[in-house]
Structure formats: C-alpha cells, structure tokens
Amino acid sequence: MRVREIQVKSALTFSESKRRYTLSPYVGCTNACVYCYARDYARRYKGMEWESEIIVKKNIDEVLRSDIIRKKPGYVFMSTMCDPYQFLEERYKLTRKCLEVFLEFPLLEIELMVLTKSTLVLRDLDLFREMKRATVGLTVTTDDDEIRKIFEPSASSIEERIGVLRTFKENGVRTCAFISPILPMNPERLSRMLKPYVDCVFIDDMHYRWRVRERYERYGLSWALKDEYFERTRKKLLELLQK
Ligand code: SF4
Structure with a gap:
C-alpha cells in the first residue's frame, strides 16, 4: 500500500x-x-x-x-x-x-459525530470524556461476524464494536449505532446486542447495489439485496430499537 x-x-x-x-x-x-x-x-x-x-x-x-x-x-x-x-x-x-x-x-x-468501525477509537476515550457535545458512532451492519468478514474484511469484528459502544456508554460518552448498510442479519439479535449501549441509531439500506451484486451472488445471499428484505428489516429494527 x-x-x-x-x-x-x-x-x-x-x-x-x-x-x-x-x-x-x-x-x-x-x-x-x-x-x-x-x-x-x-x-x-x-x-x-x-x-x-x-x-x-x-x-x-x-x-x-x-x-x-x-x-x-x-x-x-x-x-x-x-x-x-x-x-x-x-x-x-x-x-x-x-x-x-x-x-x-x-x-x-460544536457538535461532533465521529464514525468508525475500529477499536482504535478507544485510545481517545480520555478526550471524548472531556467533550460536552461529542457522539461516538460505530457502524454495525449485521449481527453475524461471518457476514462481516465477507463485506468488511479488514474492520474490527462485530463483537469488538459492541464492546467499544459499551465502554463509551459506561464512561458517559454519547453513542450511536449506524446500521448502514443493512447487510444480511437477524434483526432481533442485532437489536438485543445494541440496545443497552446506544443513545441513537441510524438505519439505511444499501446504495449502489450494482457494486455488491456479484459478492451477494457468490455467497448465495441475493435474497438480501431485494427491496422487500430492506423494508422488512428496517421496519423490524425500528420497532425493536424504539421500544
Ligand atoms: S465504507 Fe468502509 S472502506 Fe469505505 S470509508 Fe467507510 S470504513 Fe472505509
């Protein structure tokens, strides 16, 4: 590189x-x-x-x-x-x-939103604790780390990202989960994993689907690239995370 x-x-x-x-x-x-x-x-x-x-x-x-x-x-x-x-x-x-x-x-x-997929953000916990209007956002696109490896091969694992959210939350820093894009997932499980540790959630489906189509097909995941899947999953996530 x-x-x-x-x-x-x-x-x-x-x-x-x-x-x-x-x-x-x-x-x-x-x-x-x-x-x-x-x-x-x-x-x-x-x-x-x-x-x-x-x-x-x-x-x-x-x-x-x-x-x-x-x-x-x-x-x-x-x-x-x-x-x-x-x-x-x-x-x-x-x-x-x-x-x-x-x-x-x-x-x-100044309101600051920092978005990452990396555990390295924990290094700066001391600074975030001092900031009055900062939010630490973690992108968490699925509950399944095997799916994560297919689409985000070099980013931290899902478990590690949830751990980051937990640490910030426990230290009084505002946290947000970005479920974006919605990858193949179990929305009930993902909601349970996130809910105790986030103050806000942002949900978005998949833009530029043509870019990922081949990867979905290769892994037999084409069902998760349909409008119906995105709509159903978004609805379910909203219902569970807003409770
Ligand atoms: S989508 Fe992934 S590769 Fe692209 S900027 Fe964000 S973290 Fe980096």
Missing part, C-alpha cells in the same frame, strides 16, 4: 445537502468494505488509486484550528472519505490531534 502525505489549505468542508461540515484526516481507507462508495468522491485527488493508496493530510489539525475560528461550525461529521481510526491513525494520530483542537473551543459548543 502506498501512503502519500500532503499539506492541505482547508479542513472543514460544508455539505449543502446535509447542512453540516465534514472533516476527513485521510482520503482512502484500509477497511476495504466491499460496498464502499467513498471512492466515488475521491476523484478530485488526481491519480489516486483508492484500493491501494491512502492520502494523509499531515497538517490537518493546524488548518482545522483556523477553519474553526473562521467558520464557527455548528455540527461536524468525521469522516466521509475514510475511517478516521483506520490503522494508519495509530502512527499519525491526526484524528486525535483534531479532537484536541476541538477541545480548545468549548464556548463554541
């Missing part, structure tokens, strides 16, 4: 459609999820090979500080172009440095 270090001029990007700022310390992601569509948004990084290259924004924390002063963001989502806790974060600590920058501005009351 190639790692390309770059210097950036801006850190926060405003999304008109979602009315929020996004922050991505890296572009590219070693989690290698089969359904990932972030690669479609990486085209502006010329010559980038999504599957085998990670762009590291070396000065993102410094630029973030001046962006916060200038833009005064209300809500920041981290991240859309990577998992902010993919394994390179162990070496570069850019996500951690960004959290430290947010902590310099307590009076701005």
Whole structure:
C-alpha cells in the first residue's frame, strides 16, 4: 500500500445537502468494505488509486484550528472519505490531534459525530470524556461476524464494536449505532446486542447495489439485496430499537 502525505489549505468542508461540515484526516481507507462508495468522491485527488493508496493530510489539525475560528461550525461529521481510526491513525494520530483542537473551543459548543468501525477509537476515550457535545458512532451492519468478514474484511469484528459502544456508554460518552448498510442479519439479535449501549441509531439500506451484486451472488445471499428484505428489516429494527 502506498501512503502519500500532503499539506492541505482547508479542513472543514460544508455539505449543502446535509447542512453540516465534514472533516476527513485521510482520503482512502484500509477497511476495504466491499460496498464502499467513498471512492466515488475521491476523484478530485488526481491519480489516486483508492484500493491501494491512502492520502494523509499531515497538517490537518493546524488548518482545522483556523477553519474553526473562521467558520464557527455548528455540527461536524468525521469522516466521509475514510475511517478516521483506520490503522494508519495509530502512527499519525491526526484524528486525535483534531479532537484536541476541538477541545480548545468549548464556548463554541460544536457538535461532533465521529464514525468508525475500529477499536482504535478507544485510545481517545480520555478526550471524548472531556467533550460536552461529542457522539461516538460505530457502524454495525449485521449481527453475524461471518457476514462481516465477507463485506468488511479488514474492520474490527462485530463483537469488538459492541464492546467499544459499551465502554463509551459506561464512561458517559454519547453513542450511536449506524446500521448502514443493512447487510444480511437477524434483526432481533442485532437489536438485543445494541440496545443497552446506544443513545441513537441510524438505519439505511444499501446504495449502489450494482457494486455488491456479484459478492451477494457468490455467497448465495441475493435474497438480501431485494427491496422487500430492506423494508422488512428496517421496519423490524425500528420497532425493536424504539421500544
Ligand atoms: S470504513 Fe467507510 S470509508 Fe472505509 S472502506 Fe468502509 S465504507 Fe469505505
């Protein structure tokens, strides 16, 4: 895998459609999820090979500080172009440095959502405990780790992710589960696993189904790519998790 270090001029990007700022310390992601569509948004990084290259924004924390002063963001989502806790974060600590920058501005009351599939987020528990308006989100797309291995081969196991949610919740940090996309699953079991440890849940089916069709067919899972499956599963999850 190639790692390309770059210097950036801006850190926060405003999304008109979602009315929020996004922050991505890296572009590219070693989690290698089969359904990932972030690669479609990486085209502006010329010559980038999504599957085998990670762009590291070396000065993102410094630029973030001046962006916060200038833009005064209300809500920041981290991240859309990577998992902010993919394994390179162990070496570069850019996500951690960004959290430290947010902590310099307590009076701005910035709402921060950090989304990951990695246990590395536990390293920053000390910082999250200090933040008044931060939520730690874990993507949990199925209850079955064999399914996880097919679609998210390099991410932490489902059991580990639930463990992360539990730890944050027990430490008074707001938590959220992103069941997105809805992979083949037992919704009753997944609801039982998540419910004690989450403050909010976000559910979405599968975009860009053409991208994953071959993988579903190879494993005999085509039944779980039908509208009827997504509708039934979403309904069941909502019913159980809202109780
Ligand atoms: S964690 Fe997110 S950005 Fe990374 S490969 Fe998976 S879907 Fe893509």
